[in-house]
Amino acid sequence: MSEESANTSALPRRTLLRLGAAGGAAAALAAAQTWAAPLLAQRGLLSPDGAFAATSTALSDGLFYIEQFPTSPLIISPFNDPLPILKALAPVPKSVYSAWPNPPGPGPGQQNSLRNARHQVWPSQVGYPDPIVYKIDLLLRTHAFTTSQVLPIDVHGRPAVSFDAKRKTYPAGTKRTLPPSAIYGFNGGFPGARINAEYGKPVLVRFENHLAENPLNLDRQDFGAPDLAFLTHLHNGHTAPESDGNPHYSMIAGPKHRGYLPGMFVDNLYLNYPSGGDDREKQSFYWFHDHAMDHTGANVYKGMVGVYPLYDPKNGIDIGDERRGLRLPGVRTNNPDGSFDVKYDIPLAFFDCRLDDGVTTHQDFHDGLGEYPAAKNPATHPEWWGKTFYKHFPNHGFVGDIFTVNGTAFPVLEVKRRKYRLRFLDCSVARIYEFKLMTSTKGPKSSASLGYNGDELQGQYRIEDGQQCMQFTQITADGGLLPFPLTRNSCELWPAKRREVIVDFTKYQDGTPTTKGDVIYLTNVMKMPDGRMWSKSSRFSPDPKYKVPVLKIVIGDTAPDDSQIPKATFPLRPLPPLPSNWQSMLDNRMIFEVQRGSAGGEIEWLINGKPFDPNHALASLKNPAGRTPLAQQKKGSFNLWELRNGGGGWVHPVHLHQEEHRTVMRNGKDVTRTPDPGHPDDSSKEDTAALDPGESVIVYRGFRDFTGPYVGHCHNLAHEDHAMMFSWEITP
Incomplete structure (x- = not known):
């Protein structure tokens, strides 16, 4: 990072943004107006507010940062390590969890260690048995991305010097073994846990925070929630707010904080119950990850990832047995510990990382906030060579x-x-x-x-x-x-x-x-x-x-194979029906626009022009009926929501908690019969809307079974952590 960048970034964040907006707007506008229209169109800047979007991008590019990222050392011998395949986590026997000092249960105070919340819906209320109980500890541990030796290289691909934990220097061309990276992991691993679940069999997971413990005396580096809080979200479980793991709930109830602090536990109850009891709403693959406010990206990048395949035993349709139902690949084994594994059915979690080169300066706004004083940033960190590098902002x-x-x-x-x-x-x-x-x-x-x-x-x-x-x-x-x-x-x-x-x-x-x-x-x-x-x-x-x-x-x-590949005309699961008059709901839809705030906004990433407020539901933009309703929906209701990408040449994966949606319009066109060629999944149910630059989608979604606070946000986690999230609620 240059000296100019260091001096500029030392300014208070809001002052920097104000100066950038006032001092550079004219120059940025001139720059934007010189760009050729075809280039603007290809980069998504010819949206309805294309001129603003281009200006905003040029403004932020030219004034706010001069960025530098490390080049990771080259892995010399790729494709030798076997793919790790997680086995299913074993449940906790009832004889064990019933003897816990604070056992899980449906009563007042039995939802977390603070004793200030209860489960909104216990399984018996929907005719289900008591939950299968699991225990997952949040642990500080190490992780190795490869066993191969590596060659340190620079941005030009040439051999470079490297370092060790004592800052000793190794000459360019020296092959090295990577040091393990420090992670915050579910049960200490990355990915940390796999729970194989079934509809009709609820699951309760006790997540317990042990992140303050450091038995290996590890350097925590300069990312991860600085207060060591965690907040686990089952993405996209149909789950009550107290178990959803979202900061709109956690900031006003439960921990009344960004997450649960060291020494605390929370019992997240996953009913494995389809929305509204409708079999057409059943899902098949969740994952769970951290959702601590302002540090979701840092905590996920630091390792808080787990997988949750979800099977449907009804009529054996998708039970992990290729001889039954849809005959999808899978050979199931029921284990004596109460778990089950499915052979030939493999979750693959894709994750990209950077490893520190020891010469790249660490600095961003979070350092200005004093969140990682031990790092003494801005600084280079030769002692972190070969370990994961992260920039929050x-x-x-x-x-x-x-x-x-x-x-x-x-x-x-x-x-x-x-x-x-x-x-x-x-x-x-x-x-x-x-x-x-x-x-x-x-x-x-x-x-x-x-x-x-x-x-x-x-x-x-x-x-x-x-x-x-x-x-x-x-x-x-x-x-x-x-x-x-x-x-x-x-x-x-x-x-x-x-x-x-x-x-x-x-x-x-x-x-x-x-x-x-x-x-x-x-x-x-x-x-x-x-x-x-x-x-x-x-x-x-x-x-x-x-x-x-x-x-x-x-x-x-x-190997023997009793599975079948379903034909293109073979029905897998029917979609929940749309109302025949859904177009009549368009005028009263909720409208939410994700946008960049760099042309004068106080916060970098906004929705409807506002940063995330964890205490209040956001108001919609003015809809065609001339209303700006709050993002509050009656329990049992359905509505159309519009999600807009405000431009700037960014893509945004916008995730809505609690229920899946069905896309009915993309860029003003009805896609219920013929999906957009670039987004064929619009013909299905989704929980995250893929928005290309300047795009908008209108989705139809329900609000069933629970009441309380939830969130929607961009799942580019750097955006979510910097205010591109909004609060919404289901009311009685």
Whole structure:
């Protein structure tokens, strides 16, 4: 980081923003007006407020930051570590949890260690049995992203000096073993836990905060909630507010804080009950992650990630047994401890990170707030070389340059010659992926050895000769099983989104059979140099050389296979019906616009021009009926909500808690019959709306079974942590 940047960033944040807005608006406007219209259109700046959006972007680019990020050391031997596959967590026996000093239960004070909340709906109230109980501790532990040696390199891909924990210097060209990174993990791992759940069998998880304990004497570095608070959100569980893990609830009830502090516990109750008791509302793959206000991104990046596959035993439709129901891939084993595992059904959590180079200056607004005094920022940190680097508040968004799967960089998965169910989850802070299945004759070559530098080093390796060899059969979106399966050549995956696909590893897409030892690469083809948006993808000017192998798949022996790939016309799960007169609801819809506040706003990221207020429901923008209603919905009601991307050349994945939605309009067009080609998942149920620059969607959603406070927010976690979140409520 330059001296100019250091001096500028030392100003108080609000003063900096005011000075930027007043002093640079004219210059920024002039700069924006010189840009060619085709470029504006391609970058999404020709939205209804395109001139403002372009000005805002130029203004923030030119005045607020000069940013520098480290280049991670090159992993020398990729694709040797086996892919970690989490086994299902074992429940706590009733004889054990009933003897806890504060056992879980439905009574007053039995929802958390503060004894000030109770569960709004106990399972018996919906005709379900008592919950299966799990225990998850939040722990400070270590994590290794690879066992390979690494070569420290600079931004040009050339060998660079490196350091150790005592700041000892190692000459350029020295191969090193990475030090483990400090993480905050569910049960100390990353990803930390897997709970295999079933509809009709409620789950209660006691999350207990032990983050203040440091038995390994680890350096916590300069990210993660500074007060060591956590707040766990089951994304997107149909859950009462006290168990939802959202800061609108936590700031006014329960802990009355951003989260639960060290020594506290909370019992989150997940009913595994479909919205309104409607089987058409059932889902199939949740994940859980931290949601502490202002530090969600930091805590998730530091490791607070878990997975929660959700099966449907009714009529055996999707029970993890490929001989029954829809016959989706999976061989179930019921374990003596009360858990169950499903073979050939694999969650894949994708996460990108950066590792410190020891020479990049650490500094952002959070340092100005004094949240990490031990770091003494702005400063370089040679002692953190090779450990995870994070910037809370980057102007261009935060993306990593090492891509990992289930916490491991460049892992290997050996598969049998049969069909698999792969559950994709994007748990990155901001990165969007686009995956293809490819073969390569030459195999992976490091980007540095191919002559790339700068942002082109992201992903570290390429298969420039890669060719698509297989297709995906997509069977789910965020909101569970699709109405009908989709055949996909590639699959976009936005932050927080899930997609489940079936892959037949017995044959290639041209019909030729696979053979033992064949190698296939799950490959990212979306180039995203920063957290704003992609620069290249299949939808926008694809780069034929940007093919980054993320997971090596090796074909093994043939195995028995009773599963089936459903045909394109085979119904999986019907959608809940839309009212025939839904268009008549348009005038009274709620309208929420996500926008950047850099043209004079007090906070960088806003919704409807306002930063997140954890105490009050946000007012809608004026709708066509001329009203600005508060974001409050009656229990049992349904409504249309519009989500707008205010421009600026950013993409925004906007997540709404509590119930899934169905997209009815995108950019003013009815998509209930013919989805937008760029967003085929609009034909399904989702919990996160993918908004390209300048786009808007109108969604239909319900508000059933619970009352109380919830939130909606951008799931680019740097945006969420800096006020791009709004409070809303379900009222009695």
